[in-house]
Amino acid sequence: MVNNASAAIIRQMIISLFEWVDVDKQSIEIQESGFEFSHVQDALLILSDITCCLDEQKCNALDLSKVDKPFALDLIESVLVNHGQVIRCHREFCSIIQDRICPYLIDNLKASSEGKGVEFAKTCRHWRIIQLLITDFNDLFPDEVEIFLAFGIRILRDSSSTWECAM
Helix, strand or coil: CHHHHHHHHHHHHHHHHHHCCCCCCCCCHHHHHHHHEEEHHHHHHHHHHHHHHHHCCCCCCCCCCCHHHHHHHHHHHHHHCCCCCHHHHHHHHHHHHHHHHHHHHHHHHHHHCCCCCCCCHHHHHHHHHHHHHHHCCCCCCCCHHHHHHHHHHHHHHHHHHHHHHHC
């Protein structure tokens, strides 16, 4: 029960942060201390930290070391579903997706196509994110989409697992 509440709080914090990001222009406020505060920069740090959870690397902004991969994948999916316009308006988000998330997904697809380490729950999450990238962001990531489609065809052709083909 505590884990579910914690996960819900983390999810809501991330969603709220991305909602603060102004799509038309970078939202910069001057705090009383005189330091600049950028919601875009915070959202970039958080997305970067979520991808660190996938790669089991040390996070930079938050201590998300205890966050498991399925939850991190859910957070990424949530950002893609709810804040696609933010990603389109700020190339920095595209860079994180292209440099960190897509390679992670491709590595997992490669392992899946070779029959190594296939887990139903993670594979479902991988394919949900891949579906979003193919349908909503194919213009931003054409090379990665081509790789995803090639792996999908390969898995359909070679897989002996019914559930994998159903994905």
